[in-house]
Amino acid sequence: MTNPKFVSKVRLASLMAVVVLVISTLSLPVVAGVFEQVNAEAASGRITVHPLRGGVTELEGSGGNITVLTGSDGKFMVEAGIALSKKPIQNALDTLGAGSVKYVVNTHWHWDHSDGDAWLHEAGALVIATPNTAKHLAQASRVTNWNHTFPPVTKDGMPTILLTAAKTYNFDGDNIVVTPLAPSHTDGDISVYFTKEDVLATGDTFWNGFYPYIDYEHGGKINGTISAVDSYLVNITDHTLIVPGHGAVGNKAQLKAFRDMLVGIRDRVAMLKAQGKTLDQVVASKPTAPFDAQWGGFIVKPDLFAKIVYLSL
């Protein structure tokens, strides 16, 4: 007969092992910056699969959120994830159905959305992006705030379809609308709308619950980001599911709250800038303060967001 006390000791021991594992994971390398932090998270190999609606699923855990439609035509993917997640992403894709990935959209050039292009391309996918995304991928591109210079990608990692106007893909009985945007998060963003399932993938023009990065060194604009969000708000309803670049899958009310935060901070920073205040003076005046408790808890901290808004105006 099993001794219940023994069982509970065994359970306690395994629970402690889990606790130790989590702690050791959390205290792994001291991360030097955003690049290292996001890669370390991807290196853990944890990809969470969130079924959304119909054949549309979100994969979370390899940089930017990935959206994928699976059906009899194969798979249509938005975002390629980080290359070192190839195996766990492939495993997650396999659980969705047998078909291969036919298309991958890069919503913009940042590595946490495009780094997996090469392996997906080698596996047979066509990679869709804007000409500006291809331009940034083809050359060494530095993001000063991340203290990182991204080398040019290999030929296999380059997008194969360059869009300058919206295009609708008829795929698995769905109409997938792929729309290049005016400069917003970068100068080469794309949004993707799955019509049948009413799911919108925004790339990094929307971070649900967090201050977003805006890449002003590669054409990103606070005003363009607000315009992109406004264009989504007129086209979606309370039924629409929104996959942001970062953060949990959201709805129209959350996107509207994000828009109001952007406008509130933009207005404060624009007023100070118009008064002739320098970047340092504006950052020191804490223009984001009323919003920090709600929005400042991720990788873009309040001072950095104030700086981004100032420099992208």
Ligand SMILES: [Zn+2]
């Ligand atoms: Zn980005």
